[in-house]
Amino acid sequence: MLFSLLLIITTYSGSAYANTTSEAIPLQPIIDAAQIGDSITLAPGTYLGPVYINKRLTISGEGRATLLNSSPDAEVAVMIQADGVKLQGLNIQQDNGGEAAAIRVEADQVTLKDLVIHTFGFGIMLREADSGVIVNNKIRWFIPKGATSRKRGNGIDLYNSHGSDIRENEISYLRDGIYLEKSRNTKVDHNRLFHLRYGVHCMYINGSSVTNNIGEYNITGAMVMGVSDVMVSGNSFRKQNQNVHSQGILLFDVRTSQIVNNVVEGNRVGIYMQQSSDNTLQNNMVLRNYIGIQFEGSEGNRFQKNAFIANVIEAEATDSKNNKMTRNFWDSFEGLDVSGDGVSDLPYAINPFYQQLVTENAAYQLFFQSPGMTFLSDLYTNDKEQWSTDSEPLMQLDSVHANVGQVSEGQGSVMVVGWLLLFFAVITILYMGVLRL
Known part of the structure; x- marks a missing residue:
């Protein structure tokens, strides 16, 4: 406590002169002078990086201290190599680009909270660092005019780092917002993700969850690839439509996972599923997309109680057999309910004619929804028994969908x-x- 008090007084006396890089206070000597377990509260001002933290410390900038890393020799503004470090309330400006990161963590149980990061490279990197807590940070990229997303780093980037808690962060204008690779049992919750390539990018993970996140104006809201036993729930992915490959949720090689209670709205493709099996897609709201859902080479999935509203093309499916589809609502489907139980006695089959036709010759897209195309589609019945079919489509929108009230209220x-x-x-x-x- 005495050390922390002296540190506050000492650094505050020099902060009035820390308005330029040349007058900034070197932070490394302050860290070197601290003892294991100390809490350091930085006075308002500008501090110079890079810094290396190799002992358990708590460092707080209270939102008024800025760490500047302009050293051409240092790729990382803050390197953390000790378990239990806490870094909070600090503004970090990382001027180095490429693979350089504002913060790189190579230790367990590290907490990064209330940070504001502007970076030319990556924001936060975790490498073989377990049980990290990354909460309420704002991470943004410096944007040179005309620069593409390939030249940017990721906002939060995990590799072989398990059991992390990533929540309530805001990430924008980087490559991928949150990138997880070979990182098990990770929670990604209540983050806001804008103007990115992929809002959330999951690769080769299992036992993790992506819940309650908001993604807008990205190329793809969530890219989930090569995973099993993952929960994707309660997310809102809207307005992913600026790119020909834009999707709300992209599922590739996904197994035994839950995709439930999500809202995908105004995207080029709402949900795209490829080479995935044994998953549950339930209670998702799919509205105002160009294509609501698209299956390709996906089998054995359970698809029920989803709602499709005002999509240009509700569904497309090719090479996708044995998917159990039941009790979904398709707003353009004209069903027949003789018994009055709210379920159509006629099934809803996804006709693959148009998708197969444009795959072979893209020019036929010019005739989309033309009378001739509709007539040919109605005549096409090849292998109809193999088409993906909802055996019991709903006649009305089911009240279990979380955002029905918002949709109805807005339209009303x-x-x-x-x-x-x-x-x-x-x-x-x-x-x-x-x-x-």
Whole structure:
């Protein structure tokens, strides 16, 4: 405690002169002087990196201290190599690009909280670092005009780092927001991800969860590849439509996982599933996408109680057999409910004609939804028994969908405003007519 108090007083006396790089305070000597277990509170000002933390410390900038790393010889602004380090409330400016990171962690049980990171390279890297806590940080890339996403680093990048808790972070304008590779039992929760390539990118992980995140204006909201036993739930991925390969959720080689209660809206493809099996897709809201859901080479999945609303193409499926589809709502499907139980007595089959046709010759996309294309599609019945089919489609939208109220409320309010405008327009026309008479 005495050391921390003296440190606050000493650093504060020099902070008035720390307005430029040349007058900034070197941070490494302060760290070197601390004892294991000390808490360091930095006074307002600018501090010079890079720094190496090789003992258990708590370092807080209280949001008023900035660490600047402009050294051409140092790739990392902060290197953490001791278990139990806590770094919080610090602003970090990482001027080195490429594979350089603002923070690199090579230790367990490290906490990174309330940081504001501007970087030319990566934001936070974890390498063989287990049980990390990364909470409420803002990570953003410096954007040279015209630079592409391939030249940017990832916001939070984990490799072979297990059991981490990544939540409530805001990441924008980098390559991938949160990248997980060979990192088991990781929780990614309540993060906000904007203007990225992939909002969340999972590769070769299992036992992890991606929940309650918001992703907008990315190429793909969540790219989930080569995983098993993963939960993707409660996420909102909207407006991924700027790229020909844009999807809300992309599932490739995914096994025994749960994709439930997500909202995918306004994307080029809402949910794209390829070479995946034995998964459950349930209670997802798929609305206003160009293609609602697209299956390719995916078998043995359970697909139930999802809602498809106002998509241009509701579903496409090729080489996808034995998927159990039941009780989904398809707003363009004209079913028949003789018994009145709310379930259509007619099945809904996903016709692969259009998808196969444009795959062979992309020029046929010009005839999408033309009368001739619709007529040919209705005539196409080859291998119909092999088509992906919802055996019991719902006649009405099921109330279990979490965002039904929001959708209905939004549409209702627009309708009310429209009727009011029409009413006032009619009154105005009649009133002006009476005046002319």
